[in-house]
Amino acid sequence: MNATILLVEDDLSIGEMVVSYLTSEGFKLIHAHDGEEALEMFSRQTYDLILLDLMLPKLNGMDFLRQIRAKSHVPILILSAKGGEADKAIGLGFGADDYIAKPFSMIELSARVKAAIRRATHYVDPFPQSESRVITVNELSMNMDNLTVSKKGVEIKLTAKELQILQLFLTHPNKVFTKQQIFNSVWNDDYYGDENVINVHMSRLREKIEDQPSAPQYIKTLWGIGYRLGEF
Template identity: 60%
Template sequence: MGQILLVEDDRAISDMVRTYLVNEGFQVVTAFTGTEAVKKMRQKPYDLVLLDLMLPELNGMDVLQQLREKSYTPVIIMSAKDGDADKALGLGFGADDYVTKPFSMIELVARVKAVIRRSTTYQEGGEQTPSVLRVHELEMDLDGLVVRKNEDEISLTSKEWKILKLLLENQKRVLTKEQIYQAVWDDHYYGDEHVINVHVSRLREKIEDDLAKPAYIKTVWGIGYKLGEFK
């Protein structure tokens, strides 16, 4: 069903999770420190990484950052930290899901299967490069290079286009300002938030109904931005 790298320093939890996943048909390789995890990730590809945050030698966030420098391998964070800020930070660094300890093995396996299924569909082209990206009343036509809201065209600069496209391609994911800057400006980020804030502000002026309460581009304070969710 897939090869999983399980990174967990608590051997009792590691053994429990590994046994359950193996019984579900997965191949599981274990790592007990952050350094060991990075080494094993460089040795071979995996279909998924299950990653604890509180690790010896190298913490989980550092492991995740190193992985994301070279790979889009799906990652599910397993952590006893259940605060919104911790979850937002983990997702902002590129995790695909976040499971809070203690968790049920039924829930964990369901999330593992869902993340691998989404990743496989993306790699096979099922969800890759759609011609139109949509959220609520806003749509971006990638072939026609047009953004519309309620059928009315919206004129964007190239940077505004890239920011909006990045958000639409990463729905439900928090993007850090560093990730946005590197993707849009294709350069190293040195902590200057002003340029990003200005472009996001101008983009909001063009797509939002109420600038006092932005619905499409949500600010995640101290981290970055995410696309709004609509029912």
Template identity: 60%
Template sequence: MLTESRHILLVEDDDAIAEMVAVHLAKDGFAVTRAKDAAEALRLFGGARPIDLVLLDLMLPGMDGTELLQRLRRTSYVPVLIVSARDSDVDKALGLGFGADDYLAKPFSLVELSARVKAALRRATTYAHPQQSEAEEVLRAGELTLDPVRLSVSKNGSELKLTAKELLILKLLMANPKRAFSKEQIYRAVWQDEYFGDENAIQVHMSRLREKIEDDPSAPRYIKTVWGIGYKLGEL
């Protein structure tokens, strides 16, 4: 069962919202631990009980949620789902750009929250325990090498630090070098979830991936934009 033994850290300073979310997720079988601020969240995250997913509000007393997210990302790829009243495109882009896995604006549906939590945990489980053959072919494009067994990417022999989703996006394109993918197709393949029509997630991840693999991100060679369709691997 997906929810069995799953431990969620809820970082939320609003007592009413925290209680509502904790009760709902508990009914779904999750164990929920609450932190009222970033300092308490960091202490709990470093505790004895592992955290499987973080639900993070951005507007926290003291250190804000964005800084907390950056600190978590220095040492962990734990799934982080931002739940915030700050719902502008800029806020969403920043949150996703700093390493959040998803972004849900307040007010939100508890049913949708549960669905997104479960989807994020499914993706994390798939990434942590890939069902891949040891003989799966290493992918190469130009100076890039992607090892699908070790889940690593290198350029000219130097390993690149990609997030899980950045690596999976690149793998999708490198494994299908002649195919153009729409944003919806990329989302479904990488996020393994229904496409909610929010293009920010794809655009932010593509931008950050280009910054890491391209010599000149403003004139990309590896990830080409196919206008009116989406993206494809460049002809190298």
């Protein structure tokens, strides 16, 4: 796929196995062994994906993830032995795009990597060039040219998935979306009933765009059905 991946993994045996397999699949792998080294490597070049272990020396995976998300929307797939729902939710909440628990098969890892890169690169522009490329709903605006979001003129930092979810609603103002439809549209993958992924991303998005996340006005919940853009 000619994609460059930053692997952040301190376990040498796992790292060598991942590098060997994904290289054979056509990817270019850059291997960092701790969080500080990974930050330095990330500053040197552009990557198509980050494979991130959580339990890292010097700078742990969550802190690395927070720092990357403050400046980049690069897809991040977490690799971790901490596979509990709480850890998964925390990782997704901090901006990871996917989560695979150790031990994992190389076939599954390769499939997840390809899917994440495919989702990130196959961006569908909903606007012809002749139309306005800024959507404004009440005090919230989304610029489709540079994918920035602002509220009352102040920019709001969103992750790639949060941007895609918000874009989905803003470009379909009269449509009600089920969780399955959101997952299929944003993740471009089959939905297996993992509501936690949608719930975490929706919660984080609401925290950033709503005045009162517990009483959302922009993305409304229709209990038992799904979500729709609020009416103003």
